[in-house]
Amino acid sequence: MNVEETKARASPREFSPKDDLPEEYRKAATRMLEFHANSEIMGAYLERPFIRKAPSLERKMAFSAKVQDEIGHGQLLYRAAESLGVKTRDEMLDDLAEGKGKFLNCFHYPLESWVETPMIAFFVDGAAMRRQATLKKSSWEPYAHAMDKICFEEGFHVKHGESILGELMNGSKKEQEMTQEAFDKWWPRILQFFGPTDDQSSHHDFAADVGLKVMTNDELRNAFLNTYLPKAKKYGLEIPDEPRIRENDDGTYDVVEDDLDWDEFFTIAKNDYEPGVGQIEGRKHAQDAVEWVRNALDEQEAIAAGGQSPQAAD
Amino acid sequence: MIWEVFRQNQAGDxxxxxGNVHAPDREMALLFAEVQHGRRKPTNxxxxxxxxxxxxxxxxxxxxxGTTNKSYRFARTYNVExxxxxxxxxxxxxxxxxRKRGEA
Structure with missing residues (x-):
């Protein structure tokens, strides 16, 4: 199949590993999936400390389940990515450890205080789920299949995050103030979750033409704001004056792009933002620490495949 | 090595x-399948x-x-009591x- 044939056939769940797809498609799909998979992993590492820091047993158990889910989502997505034949799972995981793998802007920032957890667990996950729901219609069938399972599990994450936000905003004055402060800090990053406006986005056209994604950055940002802006207000959060958000008569929103820090965004996109670099390093250490497990599994696979067990020369 | 996973909701289904999992052997594949696919949805x-x-x-x-008319092998062809x-x-x-065949 060439690119034109691929574009002509593009529709939800149209292409699978059986199809002979052009390199352009396979590379674009790999880039999307690898980014998505990396984000699941890096998000999980960010939330993991809150299994320990959460203030109640219920919250600890929920965070533990959530982190386990996110790692599983990463694995599902790496599977969907490697079936494109461009990169193996090991290559993608190594690239992530070496700082070459890209992931979501929000996961480059440190997550330090409990009041910050709903910023990710409610707003970022809510934004992610809005996007992921549309990807059930992706033309790469393994991607759509992964989305079925991921969205099934993600509903709990977003509602759990909303429950924490509700609890904090109904708490003491101090808790409310701290939560508002966290919101002020995270809100611009959350708005940048959907990337630059459509006219600035470099990858959209091709990915949309071949059905990999079905909604533009602007459409997704609007859909997110339509639901989550009223929710934020309902819990008593004040929306910061900047970045300015204009509500249009047709229910859509315009975010004033110049009010957002795009230098920081693109520094993050290059994996050069300092806290993010530390978080990449942190994950690399964790990956190195369990290298012996992966080696043991590889050895076992060689034996199961009928090979010889390596000599214990070391 | 990749293993395809099949889940049964309840006995009799x-x-x-x-989905699928990476695993070095059958035993590990079953373990990973359990963690990834048998954790949330009802699984027997x-x-x-x-x-x-x-x-x-x-x-x-x-x-x-087949490609020929096979209406003779469908019950609704026969109008009886x-x-x-x-x-x-x-x-x-x-x-x-x-009907579903027609849609496909």
Missing amino acids: YHTHC SLWVVPQEEIGEVDTEDAKFG PAAEEVEASEKELTEAE
Whole structure:
């Protein structure tokens, strides 16, 4: 199949590993999936400390389940990515450890205080789920299949995050103030979750033409704001004056792009933002620490495949 | 090595394909399948099958059900006295299957 044939056939769940797809498609799909998979992993590492820091047993158990889910989502997505034949799972995981793998802007920032957890667990996950729901219609069938399972599990994450936000905003004055402060800090990053406006986005056209994604950055940002802006207000959060958000008569929103820090965004996109670099390093250490497990599994696979067990020369 | 995973919701149901896992051997594949696919949805049993062991034939290679009119083998072709309950149920299933074939 060439690119034109691929574009002509593009529709939800149209292409699978059986199809002979052009390199352009396979590379674009790999880039999307690898980014998505990396984000699941890096998000999980960010939330993991809150299994320990959460203030109640219920919250600890929920965070533990959530982190386990996110790692599983990463694995599902790496599977969907490697079936494109461009990169193996090991290559993608190594690239992530070496700082070459890209992931979501929000996961480059440190997550330090409990009041910050709903910023990710409610707003970022809510934004992610809005996007992921549309990807059930992706033309790469393994991607759509992964989305079925991921969205099934993600509903709990977003509602759990909303429950924490509700609890904090109904708490003491101090808790409310701290939560508002966290919101002020995270809100611009959350708005940048959907990337630059459509006219600035470099990858959209091709990915949309071949059905990999079905909604533009602007459409997704609007859909997110339509639901989550009223929710934020309902819990008593004040929306910061900047970045300015204009509500249009047709229910859509315009975010004033110049009010957002795009230098920081693109520094993050290059994996050069300092806290993010530390978080990449942190994950690399964790990956190195369990290298012996992966080696043991590889050895076992060689034996199961009928090979010889390596000599214990070391 | 990649293993395809099939999940059975409850005893008596069919095992339905639900995804796949990386694993070095069958034992680990079952463990990973349990963690990834048997954790949230109701699960009575899981199967794992090495991906390369699965054979497939699809609409590119086969004309499933043939290409000629086969209405003679469908219950609704035959207009007779009202059918017994279980015969009617069978006819419904056949009609539904034929309708879905038409959609595909």
